[in-house]
Amino acid sequence: MSESGPEPGCNSRTFYLGTEVSAVSEERRLDVLRAIVEDYVRTREPVGSRILTERHQLGVSPATVRNDMAALEEAGLIAQPHTSAGRIPTDKGYRLFVDQLAEVRPLTLPQKRAIETFLSEAVDLDDVVARAGRLIAQLTGQVAVVQYPSLRRSGLRHLELVPTAEGRLLVVVITDTGRVEQRFLDVPVDLDDGTLGELRARLNAATAGRRLADIGDAFAGVAEAMPPEHRPLATAVAEVVTAALSEESEERIVLTGQANLARSSMRFEQGLRPVLEALEEQVVLLGLLTDMTDDAGVAVSIGHENRLAGLAETSVVTSGYGSSDGDTVAILSSIGPTRMDYPGTIAAVRAVARYLSRVLPS
Amino acid sequence: MSESGPEPGCNSRTFYLGTEVSAVSEERRLDVLRAIVEDYVRTREPVGSRILTERHQLGVSPATVRNDMAALEEAGLIAQPHTSAGRIPTDKGYRLFVDQLAEVRPLTLPQKRAIETFLSEAVDLDDVVARAGRLIAQLTGQVAVVQYPSLRRSGLRHLELVPTAEGRLLVVVITDTGRVEQRFLDVPVDLDDGTLGELRARLNAATAGRRLADIGDAFAGVAEAMPPEHRPLATAVAEVVTAALSEESEERIVLTGQANLARSSMRFEQGLRPVLEALEEQVVLLGLLTDMTDDAGVAVSIGHENRLAGLAETSVVTSGYGSSDGDTVAILSSIGPTRMDYPGTIAAVRAVARYLSRVLPS
DNA sequence: GATTGGCACTCGGTTGGTGAGAGTGCTGGA
DNA sequence: TCCAGCACTCTCACCAACCGAGTGCCAATC
Numbered sequence: 001m002s003e004s005g006p007e008p009g010c011n012s013r014t015f016y017l018g019t020e021v022s023a024v025s026e027e028r029r030l031d032v033l034r035a036i037v038e039d040y041v042r043t044r045e046p047v048g049s050r051i052l053t054e055r056h057q058l059g060v061s062p063a064t065v066r067n068d069m070a071a072l073e074e075a076g077l078i079a080q081p082h083t084s085a086g087r088i089p090t091d092k093g094y095r096l097f098v099d100q101l102a103e104v105r106p107l108t109l110p111q112k113r114a115i116e117t118f119l120s121e122a123v124d125l126d127d128v129v130a131r132a133g134r135l136i137a138q139l140t141g142q143v144a145v146v147q148y149p150s151l152r153r154s155g156l157r158h159l160e161l162v163p164t165a166e167g168r169l170l171v172v173v174i175t176d177t178g179r180v181e182q183r184f185l186d187v188p189v190d191l192d193d194g195t196l197g198e199l200r201a202r203l204n205a206a207t208a209g210r211r212l213a214d215i216g217d218a219f220a221g222v223a224e225a226m227p228p229e230h231r232p233l234a235t236a237v238a239e240v241v242t243a244a245l246s247e248e249s250e251e252r253i254v255l256t257g258q259a260n261l262a263r264s265s266m267r268f269e270q271g272l273r274p275v276l277e278a279l280e281e282q283v284v285l286l287g288l289l290t291d292m293t294d295d296a297g298v299a300v301s302i303g304h305e306n307r308l309a310g311l312a313e314t315s316v317v318t319s320g321y322g323s324s325d326g327d328t329v330a331i332l333s334s335i336g337p338t339r340m341d342y343p344g345t346i347a348a349v350r351a352v353a354r355y356l357s358r359v360l361p362s
Numbered sequence: 363m364s365e366s367g368p369e370p371g372c373n374s375r376t377f378y379l380g381t382e383v384s385a386v387s388e389e390r391r392l393d394v395l396r397a398i399v400e401d402y403v404r405t406r407e408p409v410g411s412r413i414l415t416e417r418h419q420l421g422v423s424p425a426t427v428r429n430d431m432a433a434l435e436e437a438g439l440i441a442q443p444h445t446s447a448g449r450i451p452t453d454k455g456y457r458l459f460v461d462q463l464a465e466v467r468p469l470t471l472p473q474k475r476a477i478e479t480f481l482s483e484a485v486d487l488d489d490v491v492a493r494a495g496r497l498i499a500q501l502t503g504q505v506a507v508v509q510y511p512s513l514r515r516s517g518l519r520h521l522e523l524v525p526t527a528e529g530r531l532l533v534v535v536i537t538d539t540g541r542v543e544q545r546f547l548d549v550p551v552d553l554d555d556g557t558l559g560e561l562r563a564r565l566n567a568a569t570a571g572r573r574l575a576d577i578g579d580a581f582a583g584v585a586e587a588m589p590p591e592h593r594p595l596a597t598a599v600a601e602v603v604t605a606a607l608s609e610e611s612e613e614r615i616v617l618t619g620q621a622n623l624a625r626s627s628m629r630f631e632q633g634l635r636p637v638l639e640a641l642e643e644q645v646v647l648l649g650l651l652t653d654m655t656d657d658a659g660v661a662v663s664i665g666h667e668n669r670l671a672g673l674a675e676t677s678v679v680t681s682g683y684g685s686s687d688g689d690t691v692a693i694l695s696s697i698g699p700t701r702m703d704y705p706g707t708i709a710a711v712r713a714v715a716r717y718l719s720r721v722l723p724s
Numbered sequence: 725g726a727t728t729g730g731c732a733c734t735c736g737g738t739t740g741g742t743g744a745g746a747g748t749g750c751t752g753g754a
Numbered sequence: 755t756c757c758a759g760c761a762c763t764c765t766c767a768c769c770a771a772c773c774g775a776g777t778g779c780c781a782a783t784c
Binding site: 025060061062063064067082083084085 | 726727728729730733734735736
Binding site for chain 2: 745746747748749
C-alpha cells in the first residue's frame with residue numbers, strides 16, 4: 001500500500017527468489033526482471049527469452065535466460081498469460097522493480113521549465129489546480145488526480161462577514177492556500193455595522209494564520225470577549241465555520257486526462273468500465289490516495305495493492321504537495337495501467353508537486 | 363444545430379419523404395419510422411421488416427413495410443449498415459423523430475420528488491452543481507455536463523476588499539448565484555482601514571444587484587466620487603474585477619457520469635476515444651452547448667449536427683437554467699449516443715434544469 | 725556447478741471454407 | 755394500393771488445419 005519495500009541496505013538476494021544461487025546469478029536474474037519490465041512496458045507484448053537476449057546485453061544465451069525466468073516465475077515475479085507465450089511481470093514483479101531496480105530519470109530541463117512557467121501563469125487557485133492536472137496528464141499520458149488544498153490542513157488568511165439584504169449573514173472563509181468557502185447564517189438579532197466590524201476584527205485577530213483544524217479554541221476566546229448580547233452571534237459564526245470546514249464534501253478533487261484511458265496504449269483486461277467507475281467514486285478514491293501517501297516523497301501503489309477493485313489493473317503514483325515549508329496540504333497523483341513507465345511517471349509527479357508547492361500561496 | 367425543425371403547423375407530409383403518396387400512406391411511413399427508432403433504441407440491433415410488424419401494430423404485412431422502408435431510406439431517414447441487415451435511423455431520422463414523432467414522457471412523481479430533495483440538501487454552490495450532475499447522469503445513464511453559473515450573466519451580491527500582510531489587496535467578488543471569485547491586486551500606496559472601508563462601501567452601493575456584464579459604468583462613477591488621491595486605487599480595483607470576470611477561463615463546467623460511457627449499452631463505432639477527447643476540450647464543448655441553447659426550453663443536437671467531430675456519434679440535450687425569473691445564467695446537458703432515449707433524456711434535463719433554477723439562489 | 729545447443733511439445737492466432745439465417749428487392753396477382 | 759412468394763446477397767458462427775513463438779528438458783560442454 002505504500003512505497004516502502006525491504007530495506008535497501010539488507011542483503012536481500014535470496015529473499016526475493018527463494019532458491020539458493022550464487023550472488024552473480026542472482027544479480028543476473030534481477031537484470032532479467034528489469035529487462036522484462038522495460039521491454040514489456042515499451043512493447044506491450046509478452047517477452048520471450050530470445051527477444052530478451054537480442055535486445056539487452058545480458059551476455060548469456062536464451063536457454064540460460066529461460067532458466068532464470070523459471071526461477072522468477074517460481075518466485076511469483078513474472079507470469080505467463082498462457083503456455084507458449086512470453087512472460088509478463090506480476091504486480092509483485094513491478095513492486096520489486098519500483099523498489100529496487102528502477103533508475104530515477106529526472107525530467108529534462110525544458111520540461112522543468114515548461115512546468116514552471118505553465119504553473120506560474122495561473123490566475124487563481126482553480127486555475128492552478130486545473131493546470132497541474134493538465135501537466136500531469138500530458139507528461140505521463142495518464143489520468144491525473146489533483147486534490148484541492150485540504151481546508152483542514154490550510155491556514156486561515158481571512159474571515160469575512162457580509163450582511164445580506166434578507167437579514168442573513170454570509171460568512172466567507174479565505175485560506176492561505178487560496179481557497180474560498182462561504183456559508184449562509186441566519187441571524188436572529190439585528191446587526192449594526194459596528195458590532196459586525198468588531199466581531200470581524202476580533203475573529204480575524206484571534207484566528208489569523210492558525211490551522212483551520214484547531215481553530216475551535218480561538219473561537220471560544222472571541223465569544224467570551226464579546227459583550228454578552230453578542231455572544232450568541234459569535235458562537236453561531238464559530239459553529240457554522242467549523243461545521244463547514246469539517247464537512248467531507250469540502251474535500252474536492254479534479255480529474256484530468258480521462259481521454260488518455262481510451263488510447264490504444266491502454267488495454268485493460270476488464271475494459272475501461274471498472275476504472276472509470278472507480279474514478280467516479282471520488283470520496284473513496286481520495287481516501288485511497290490519502291492512505292497511501294506518506295509525507296516524504298512519492299508513493300506507488302501497484303495493481304491489487306489498491307483497495308479499490310476497479311483499480312486492480314492500474315497503478316497509482318502519488319505525492320503530497322503543500323506550502324514551501326514542506327507541509328502537505330493536498331495530494332496529486334497519476335493513475336495508469338500497471339504496465340506504466342514508472343520512472344517517468346514518478347519523476348513527473350514529483351516535479352509537478354514540487355513546483356506546485358512553490359507556486360501555491362498565490 | 364438547434365432544435366428548430368420544420369414548422370409543426372405546415373402540411374409537411376410530402377416534405378419529408380419526397381415521393382407523392384397518399385396522406386394515409388404517409389402517415390404509416392412515419393409510424394414505421396417511429397417504430398424503427400423505438401425498437402432500435404431499445405434493442406441496439408438493426409430492425410427488419412418482419413420484426414417490425416410483429417412488435418408493433420402497424421396493420422400491414424412485412425412486404426408493405428419494406429416498401430415504406432425503401433421510401434424512408436430514399437428520403438435519408440434510415441439506412442442499412444450492410445445489405446441483408448435491418449435498418450437503423452440516420453441522424454436525419456432521429457431529427458424528424460425528435461421534432462415530430464416523439465411523445466413527451468414526464469418523469470414520475472417519485473422521480474421529481476427525488477430531484478427536489480436531493481438538490482435542496484446541497485450546502486453550497488459546488489455541491490449544487492455536483493448534485494445536479496449526478497442527477498442527470500443517473501436519470502439518463504449518460505454523461506452530464508453542468509456549467510457553473512456564468513459570471514457575466516450573474517448579478518453582484520457583494521464586493522469585498524481584504525488587505526493582506528504583504529501590502530497586497532485581495533479582491534473578492536460574490537455573485538447572487540453563489541459563486542465566489544478572488545484576485546490579488548498590488549497596491550502601491552499604503553492603505554488605511556478608513557479609506558478601504560469607504561471604497562468598499564461605495565463600490566457595493568454602486569454595484570449591488572447589477573449584472574456583472576455591465577458593471578463598468580458603475581465603477582467609473584465610484585472612481586470619480588473618491589478623493590483624487592485614491593482614484594488610482596478605485597480604478598485598479600475596477601480593472602482587476604472586470605478583467606477577472608471577462609476571462610474565459612472563469613467559465614467552468616463539471617462532467618459527471620463518464621463511467622456510463624463505458625457501459626456495454628454504449629458501443630461507438632469509433633470507440634470511446636474521440637468522445638472522451640471532445641469532452642476534455644472544455645472550452646470548445648462549452649461553446650457548442652452555448653450556441654445550441656436557446657432561451658426557451660430544451661434543445662437537441664444530433665450526431666453530425668454537433669460541431670465537434672468527436673461527438674459525431676453522440677447527441678446532446680441541453681437546457682439553460684437560472685434564477686426563478688427565467689433568466690438563463692448557465693447551461694446543463696446530457697450527452698449520449700445518437701441512439702438514446704430522447705423523450706426520457708429530454709424530460710430529465712428539463713426537470714433538473716427547472717428545479718435547479720428554483721434552488722439556485724442559495 | 726553453470727551454461728548452452730538441440731529438440732519435442734504446447735497452444736494461441738490466423739486462414740479459409742461452409743452452412744445457416746436474416747433481410748432485402750422484385751414481380752405478378754388480388 | 756397491398757401483399758405473398760421467390761431468388762439473391764451478405765454477415766456471422768463454426769470448424770479444421772496450419773504456423774510460429776515460446777517453453778521445458780536433457781545431454782554435452784566450459
